[in-house]
Amino acid sequence: MMGAPRRRRNGGARVSGHDGGPRVDTAVLGGRPGERATLLQFSTAFCAPCRATRRVLSEVAAMVPGVAHVEVDAEAHLALVRALEIESTPTTLVLDADRRVVRRAAGVPRRADVIAALGEAI
Structure with missing residues (x-):
């Protein structure tokens, strides 16, 4: 279904999206x-590697106004991990202002x- 919204529910993790990527x-x-x-x-x-990733993402978020770094414990949020098809850690998703994965x-x-x-998200 090209352009049709896609909605998945998996143990309380809600992710929806359009062709541009899922929305968190x-x-x-x-x-x-x-x-x-x-x-x-x-x-x-x-x-x-997650600690090194945390450092890089925190530094970038501090440099760019309006950008936040949010860290999620994958083991504590398995429904979300499944919904977003996260296969390994660390994995980073860049979300735009509408919380779509870009x-x-x-x-x-x-x-x-x-x-x-x-640059793609902003």
């Missing part, structure tokens, strides 16, 4: 999305790549 509900983000964009990071407790990446991102991805 504000409730999932704990009411903390960025005004212009959100860097949504999926992590696990003992993941060393880019995604697995592994530790480079600062320049995060900034470039934000």
Whole structure:
């Protein structure tokens, strides 16, 4: 169905979307999305690359006005992980102001790549 909204419910995780990518509900983000964009990071407790990713995303969010970095514990939010098809940690989703996924990446991102991805979201 080209252009038709897609809605999935999986254990309380609500994700909807259009052709531009799924949209993540504000409730999932704990009411903390960025005004212009959100860097949504999926992590696990003992993941060393997750700590490096947290550092990069936090630095970029601090540099760019209206951008928030939100970290989600993948193990504690399995329904959301399944709904967004997260396969490994760290995984970063770049959300635009409407909380639509515009880019995604697995592994530790480079600062320049995060900034470039934000260019698509803003």
